[in-house]
Amino acid sequence: MSNSAKVKPYLELRAETQARERGLKEKVMSLEEAATLINDGDHVAIGGCTMSRTPMAMIWSLIRAGKKDLIASRSIMSSEGDLLFASGISKHVITSWFSQGIVWGVSKVMRHHVEGGHAKFDEWSHMSMGLRYRAGAMGVPFLPSRSMMGSDVGERCREETRQMSCPFTGESLTLLPALNPDVAIIHVQRADAYGNAQIDGLQFMDPDIAMAANKVILTTERIIDNAQIRRVPDRTRIPFFTVDAVVEVPFGCAPHECYGTYEPFFDHMGQYAKQVSLDPVAGAADYLRHYYEEPATWEAYLERVGTAEILDASRRGRSVYDD
Amino acid sequence: MTEASNYTASELLAVMSARLLLDGQIVFAGVGIPLLAATLAQRVHAPSLTILFEGGVIGPFIVPGELPPSTNEQRCTRKANMVLPITDVMLLLQRGYIDIGFMGGAQIDRYGNLNSSFIGDPEQPKIRLPGTGGGNDISSLTNMIVAMKHEKRRFVPKVDFITSPGFLDGGTSRSDAGLVSGGMFRVVTDLAIMGFDEQSKEMKVLSLHNGVSSEQVQDNTGFDLAFDDTVQTTQPPEPEELAVVRELDPESLYTA
Structure with a gap:
């Protein structure tokens, strides 16, 4: 395992945080500029969950930039995990579940890479992923849990976890090591130029990931004025001083969903699943060429996804506010 | 299943497991059959049963025909009482608020x-x-129906x-x-x-x-x-139970 997914000594963690720019300053940039903040070999935590608020535009940018040896972690991985493997930018993921989605069956791309020994899929329980990020956010080296005992999921992570008897009650506990990612990439509905981020609907693990990481790249559907943030500060989930870059990317999760804005692009996802099921290698390569290599901008990518799909996903997305 | 039956195996699963759920219970449900069964129980005999989703949702009502593709999309939040971070909804299991964890099995x-x-x-x-x-957390921390x-x-x-x-x-x-x-x-x-x-x-x-x-x-x-x-x-599925399952999943996404 690379060092970047190991528990960091506390003073090192603090020193890195202290060295970061934390003033109330503008940090708006392009996808391409944001990609330069990520180094080969970094541990990159991905916000959202399954097909929700996936920072797809940022992943698109990282794949185009030809990053190498990234360790990618996420609560649950969907098709973006396929593309990390297929593009070769990551050969190591840490997550609790990895496939496009239940209705499409088991991901053939994930299977090809893991079964063939081309890439590593470290499996932790979902709560354990959450507690690992939370420990990172809390500045403690581990958190205790009553899960991941007795099972092979627990056994397989045994090198990285510890068992202990509670010093108060004597009960058995699993100690889960903190995750302090080098970089978190998170997509939100709105943020200001300083990086105050407001999240509608499901937060998943994103606030913890932002606090735990040593660098945060926010992509956002819209950049709004700081005055609007200050009107409803209770809706801000990520504070500006954890954030290093803000990139405005409408439809930045396409073909996944962004709560209240668009639902998953189901036809696109179905077509993708069909394509990679026929041939996980050639299918994924064709997909990457058509959607990731050839379009020069995110707008050109969206053009290829198509207006009909965007309108359909948007109509369904906004319907959550119909009730 | 008998040849003469007028329901699919998945519909039978949904109905039979719904009957095991009791009014007032808090059920941590996966999508697919577990969600159908929990919603069916709510409609038929357990109106105060509460569904929790792993994505961070407390007590939603699912819209018929708009079944969520996982427990982590906006469809899971319809008419919910609360949305909260994933880690916190999972910790409710550890705290002991959940009566039943309900999932499918391979x-x-x-x-x-x-x-x-x-x-x-x-x-x-x-x-x-x-x-x-x-799955590992739910089955480690509460009583399971599979x-x-x-x-x-x-x-x-x-x-x-x-x-x-x-x-x-x-x-x-x-x-x-x-x-x-x-x-x-x-x-x-x-x-x-x-x-x-x-x-x-x-x-x-x-x-x-x-x-x-x-x-x-x-x-x-x-x-x-x-x-x-x-x-x-067991008593075979009642027409009323099958009607609810079919209303919830008109395209037989989970009950084909």
Whole structure:
């Protein structure tokens, strides 16, 4: 395992945080500029969950930039995990579940890479992923849990976890090591130029990931004025001083969903699943060429996804506010 | 299932497992059959049953025809009482607020251990499955209902890999491993309903569905099944129950 997914000594963690720019300053940039903040070999935590608020535009940018040896972690991985493997930018993921989605069956791309020994899929329980990020956010080296005992999921992570008897009650506990990612990439509905981020609907693990990481790249559907943030500060989930870059990317999760804005692009996802099921290698390569290599901008990518799909996903997305 | 039946195996699963849920319970549900069953229970006999989703949702009402593709999309939040971070909704399991964890299963063994990670040797797997998600946590921390098709290849003597712990090696092995609460409660299939022996923790048949013989259940199971002293026969699905399932899943996304 690379060092970047190991528990960091506390003073090192603090020193890195202290060295970061934390003033109330503008940090708006392009996808391409944001990609330069990520180094080969970094541990990159991905916000959202399954097909929700996936920072797809940022992943698109990282794949185009030809990053190498990234360790990618996420609560649950969907098709973006396929593309990390297929593009070769990551050969190591840490997550609790990895496939496009239940209705499409088991991901053939994930299977090809893991079964063939081309890439590593470290499996932790979902709560354990959450507690690992939370420990990172809390500045403690581990958190205790009553899960991941007795099972092979627990056994397989045994090198990285510890068992202990509670010093108060004597009960058995699993100690889960903190995750302090080098970089978190998170997509939100709105943020200001300083990086105050407001999240509608499901937060998943994103606030913890932002606090735990040593660098945060926010992509956002819209950049709004700081005055609007200050009107409803209770809706801000990520504070500006954890954030290093803000990139405005409408439809930045396409073909996944962004709560209240668009639902998953189901036809696109179905077509993708069909394509990679026929041939996980050639299918994924064709997909990457058509959607990731050839379009020069995110707008050109969206053009290829198509207006009909965007309108359909948007109509369904906004319907959550119909009730 | 009998040939004359007017419902699919999945519809039967949804109806039979819905009947096991009690009014007032808090149910941590996966999508698919578990969600259909929990919603059916709410509509028919358990109006104050609360559904929790792993994505961070407390008490939603699912819109018919808009079933969520996972527990983590906006469809899961319709008319919910609260949305909260994933870690916090999972911690409610650990705190002890949840009565039932309810999910589907790929492979199960005689002690109710579930595998959704590897077919074959984990170091060189024949098939890498998607993994635990919240399954390991839910089955570690509360009482479980599992709904699955009854097939020999799914009911094996010992799972290739324990993703979600049942009673491990039986007896007291689960609590010995540190899992002091929860455990397998019921396994619902298209043939029967199984529970677990109080002492040995081995799976045993509690009731057979209408028209199903005990031989048929044994023939579709990869280990010797115990049968309860008083095996019951379940009542077939009522038209009202089937109507609700079909209203919820008109495209048979989960009930084909």
